[in-house]
Amino acid sequence: MAKLSFPVGPQHPALKEPENLRFSVDGELVVDADIRLGYVHRSIERSCSERNYVQDLYLCERVCGICSNAHTLAYCMAVEKLTEVEVPVRAQYIRMIVHEFERIHSHLLWLGVSGYEVGFESLLMYVWRDREIIQDILEMVSGNRGHYAMTTLGGVRYDITPEMEARIREGLQILRERAEYYADICTTEATFLKRVRDVGTISGDRCRELGAAGPTLRASGISFDIRTEFPYLQYDQVDWQVYTSELCDVLGRTLVRVQEVVEACDISLQALDQMPDGEIQARFPRRVPEGEATARVEAQRGELIYYVRSDGSDVPVRVKIRTPTLANLPAAMEMVTGGYVADIPIAFMSIDPCFSCTDRMVVLDDVGSGESRTMTWPELVRLGRQQ
Amino acid sequence: MAVTASELVERIQAEYDGELTEAEATSEVDAWVGVPPEDVRGMARFIIDTWAPVYLSTITGVDTGRQIEVLYHFVTGGLALNVRAAVDKGVDEIDSITPLVPAAVLYEREVAEMLGVEMIGHPDPRRLVLPEDWPEGDYPLRRDERPTDREDEEDNG
Numbered sequence: 430m431a432k433l434s435f436p437v438g439p440q441h442p443a444l445k446e447p448e449n450l451r452f453s454v455d456g457e458l459v460v461d462a463d464i465r466l467g468y469v470h471r472s473i474e475r476s477c478s479e480r481n482y483v484q485d486l487y488l489c490e491r492v493c494g495i496c497s498n499a500h501t502l503a504y505c506m507a508v509e510k511l512t513e514v515e516v517p518v519r520a521q522y523i524r525m526i527v528h529e530f531e532r533i534h535s536h537l538l539w540l541g542v543s544g545y546e547v548g549f550e551s552l553l554m555y556v557w558r559d560r561e562i563i564q565d566i567l568e569m570v571s572g573n574r575g576h577y578a579m580t581t582l583g584g585v586r587y588d589i590t591p592e593m594e595a596r597i598r599e600g601l602q603i604l605r606e607r608a609e610y611y612a613d614i615c616t617t618e619a620t621f622l623k624r625v626r627d628v629g630t631i632s633g634d635r636c637r638e639l640g641a642a643g644p645t646l647r648a649s650g651i652s653f654d655i656r657t658e659f660p661y662l663q664y665d666q667v668d669w670q671v672y673t674s675e676l677c678d679v680l681g682r683t684l685v686r687v688q689e690v691v692e693a694c695d696i697s698l699q700a701l702d703q704m705p706d707g708e709i710q711a712r713f714p715r716r717v718p719e720g721e722a723t724a725r726v727e728a729q730r731g732e733l734i735y736y737v738r739s740d741g742s743d744v745p746v747r748v749k750i751r752t753p754t755l756a757n758l759p760a761a762m763e764m765v766t767g768g769y770v771a772d773i774p775i776a777f778m779s780i781d782p783c784f785s786c787t788d789r790m791v792v793l794d795d796v797g798s799g800e801s802r803t804m805t806w807p808e809l810v811r812l813g814r815q816q
Numbered sequence: 817m818a819v820t821a822s823e824l825v826e827r828i829q830a831e832y833d834g835e836l837t838e839a840e841a842t843s844e845v846d847a848w849v850g851v852p853p854e855d856v857r858g859m860a861r862f863i864i865d866t867w868a869p870v871y872l873s874t875i876t877g878v879d880t881g882r883q884i885e886v887l888y889h890f891v892t893g894g895l896a897l898n899v900r901a902a903v904d905k906g907v908d909e910i911d912s913i914t915p916l917v918p919a920a921v922l923y924e925r926e927v928a929e930m931l932g933v934e935m936i937g938h939p940d941p942r943r944l945v946l947p948e949d950w951p952e953g954d955y956p957l958r959r960d961e962r963p964t965d966r967e968d969e970e971d972n973g
Contacts, residue, residue: 510843734889751923
């Protein structure tokens, strides 16, 4: 059979950003995959070095809509390292709670969408219904469902009141039970298992070599989590563990994420118990002393690193951001390679790139005959479900 | 396995046989070492051989005026090991570490196109982020005057 090479995107692929993927297929098997980025390049790093530290806070919040809190957290931690400002302990607990809330909402969003990708739509409906609980909590705490704007230089913007605390506890109890139920569904539901078991496999050693991060790495049996590697906030004060899976496939990544929802509920509940009274924001200088610092946080998709350099003024010389999706892309390319065309959506989804809901187009270009035919994203998804 | 960043730095000073332009622990977990740009691959080899498995978080490029600093952010055993290599403007090239550290593949492409530092020996030196028709020799993260700046003024004026 003639070998085909087809582009996916830029206006399409399974990512929050439009990106151009190129797959070479031999029949139904993917033999090569390549990626071209930059279609939504917004010059954020450059813009950061043209605005002051407070303005950059708002800019960094908007790098990503799903992990906005992780970005401001990493940015603030880097700048706080330079200024040597001590963040009040209560603020650190609140930061940690919101950080875990974000993980819960993001992992549930992912679980629903991956259910949709394999044609398990009732999973999407149930999971997203439950996700509303955490969205309501986030809205109650911060006033926003998306960009929470909770983290600020030197602390957090809003406090968690005793009334909120009661509602948070109630919500987290329900979410914890539901997450355990989904863990059970994901390991016992035969239709789901058929679509995720041994799909998109990658070994732990290969993941490490390619620099994969977060649940992608942990689902291949490697216990690497920034929360234990570089304990920040108050993660060393709560009792929790890093969950790994030896399955190395999409099922493994699903189980790791569902388990992390359970862990996130436990971490948040413990944090609510331990949280001392006190200030939630420290005074922050306008000018930042000369120097450079890196800050790492475990965002829901993996390690997020910020590098900030200051020349002593109120505008940084350089802000460098490395998002976990970039770290996971080389691994994602390998996951797709060697699999079936119909497994592309779920295998690609398993690193949790952001999936926007718009209709997308795939062009299948027949190199041999010179003919090309087009395939919309829903068609590709449908093909995925027929598998 | 080193326990603190200062022990990590001491071990590099004792065992690494190349030139070090700096070696300092800035906190308990942050270690910074500097090497001449031609030694960067040797340093990467040393780090891999000494502390494997090593995780490369990312590579940062910074324009400091006369030089472009290329910073390699490694993680090993709960410590951040940052390697600095300053490339003079006009030289604009450094050895690629991708053959030793496959994780560097996308990060090096990003530094190459955003700051104009050619990665010698990179297996796949295409553009990553910038469009295909972006002018040659215009590097968005360099801080000196860019060839397109003047054109923009004329267009506006």
